[in-house]
Amino acid sequence: MKIVYVDFVRFTPTETDLFEGYDLIVPFNNDANSDIKGYLVKASNTSELQKKLKKAKGFVGVMSEDLKVNREAVMRRKVCVILDFEGRKIDYTTIKMAKDKDVIIEVSLSKFLRVKGLKRAKLLDETRLLLKLLLKFKTPFILTTGAENQLEVRPRKQLYRFFYFLSKDGGIDCVELIKLAKENSNRIFRKLVDKKYIMDGIEILDV
Amino acid sequence: MLKLKIKLGSPAMVITDEWIGMEVEVVESSNPCEIGIKGVVVDETMRTLRIKTDRGVKVVEKKGRAFKVKYGRWLLKVRGDLIAFRPEDRIKKGIMLIKKSKLAKIDV
Amino acid sequence: MLRREKKLERELAELRIKKLIEMSEKIKFEDYDLSRRYIILARKIAMKYRVKIPKELRNFCKKCFYPYRHDRIRVRIKKSRVIITCLNCGNVKRVPIRNRR
Numbered sequence: 580m581k582i583v584y585v586d587f588v589r590f591t592p593t594e595t596d597l598f599e600g601y602d603l604i605v606p607f608n609n610d611a612n613s614d615i616k617g618y619l620v621k622a623s624n625t626s627e628l629q630k631k632l633k634k635a636k637g638f639v640g641v642m643s644e645d646l647k648v649n650r651e652a653v654m655r656r657k658v659c660v661i662l663d664f665e666g667r668k669i670d671y672t673t674i675k676m677a678k679d680k681d682v683i684i685e686v687s688l689s690k691f692l693r694v695k696g697l698k699r700a701k702l703l704d705e706t707r708l709l710l711k712l713l714l715k716f717k718t719p720f721i722l723t724t725g726a727e728n729q730l731e732v733r734p735r736k737q738l739y740r741f742f743y744f745l746s747k748d749g750g751i752d753c754v755e756l757i758k759l760a761k762e763n764s765n766r767i768f769r770k771l772v773d774k775k776y777i778m779d780g781i782e783i784l785d786v
Numbered sequence: 787m788l789k790l791k792i793k794l795g796s797p798a799m800v801i802t803d804e805w806i807g808m809e810v811e812v813v814e815s816s817n818p819c820e821i822g823i824k825g826v827v828v829d830e831t832m833r834t835l836r837i838k839t840d841r842g843v844k845v846v847e848k849k850g851r852a853f854k855v856k857y858g859r860w861l862l863k864v865r866g867d868l869i870a871f872r873p874e875d876r877i878k879k880g881i882m883l884i885k886k887s888k889l890a891k892i893d894v
Numbered sequence: 895m896l897r898r899e900k901k902l903e904r905e906l907a908e909l910r911i912k913k914l915i916e917m918s919e920k921i922k923f924e925d926y927d928l929s930r931r932y933i934i935l936a937r938k939i940a941m942k943y944r945v946k947i948p949k950e951l952r953n954f955c956k957k958c959f960y961p962y963r964h965d966r967i968r969v970r971i972k973k974s975r976v977i978i979t980c981l982n983c984g985n986v987k988r989v990p991i992r993n994r995r
Contacts, residue, residue, distance in 0.1 A: 638889065651849060656886075656896070659889065681888055760848075770889045777797050777862075778890035778891070779861060779887055781865070782862065783797060783860050785860070786861070794905070803909075804909075804910045804914065806917065806935075829928065837934070843924075873939075874942045875942075877942075877943065878942075878943075885896055885899075886896065
């Protein structure tokens with residue numbers, strides 16, 4: 580089966596932008612006008628999240644610094660993705676719960692580009708731990724660029740290479756990680772685009 | 787509380803419908819001998835389907851298999867794990883599964 | 895929290911009961927035990943979702959769940975009632991005949 584690569588970005592891509600090796604780009608930007616897009620929800624506390632989720636539609640992604648908000652977001656039915664940036668906090672129980680509720684956890688590359696020095700080293704360690712837990716619980720996750728502007732977009736090869744070495748450095752099963760990431764990417768693509776894909780496990784073969 | 791409108795004849799409702807009398811074919815299985823078993827479902831239990839084929843009645847487990855099913859005007863491929871409940875439980879649990887899954891296409 | 899959709903469940907249950915009993919009626923001369931199994935399944939669905947099996951479909955023995963088949967039951971009319979005796983288990987069902995005024 581052909582593997583399809585999906586990328587999440589935070590800006591509206593124009594035609595001049597270069598995306599090497601991606602089949603589908605999902606912009607999480609509420610004023611974008613493209614037909615396939617995510618719905619971005621930014622919240623700083625739980626009550627704000629609940630209020631904003633009432634209006635939300637479609638492929639909802641939550642972006643928040645607060646641990647409590649992330650945990651609340653995982654439990655909500657509308658939320659599909661927990662988006663990644665440098666200040667995101669996520670813990671053991673949230674990851675475990677995300678497996679149950681089928682919420683995708685994004686692991687982005689661009690957060691490393693935005694910070695420098697000691698912060699970056701700490702972030703690397705944090706991400707390694709996150710990847711370890713994701714593999715342990717088999718939580719759905721996706722590796723993306725998570726770019727906020729065009730300069731942060733990286734080609735697909737670089738992205739997967741980076742996480743391959745990152746996980747190998749931390750003693751994580753790197754082959755399994757890449758394999759799972761590709762599978763999830765495939766699933767998201769089919770959910771969003773393919774009309775023959777109804778839900779996990781059911782698909783139309785013929786009319 | 788958000789309410790979901792599930793259409794009765796939509797393809798996602800296979801997992802809640804009666805499988806006895808349906809035409810099925812085993813497509814995926816860890817046992818290579820089971821692939822290609824084709825016929826009408828005669829009986830159903832919590833873990834197995836009894837399929838009446840040209841060469842007698844065969845018993846196939848639901849878990850870990852995938853079935854090709856003719857349902858309404860569609861030809862569907864259904865993973866057996868979704869129907870691995872008691873036949874009478876499947877109405878309740880199937881609706882829950884459909885409601886739980888994100889971005890499921892219900893109103894086709 | 896996910897809530898159950900009881901109305902939809904009942905609707906589906908009724909459809910499935912009808913399907914099952916019709917199927918049991920179809921094969922009752924070929925495979926008597928299997929058609930009994932279908933009736934048991936239909937009854938289980940009816941009990942779980944608290945749906946009544948419609949009167950016209952209640953064509954089976956209350957005790958042993960074998961569907962009524964002309965060679966396995968005895969039908970007599972006595973004292974203005976129909977008496978149906980199941981010859982599998984011996985259960986007697988009496989249906990009074992009343993004049994409609």
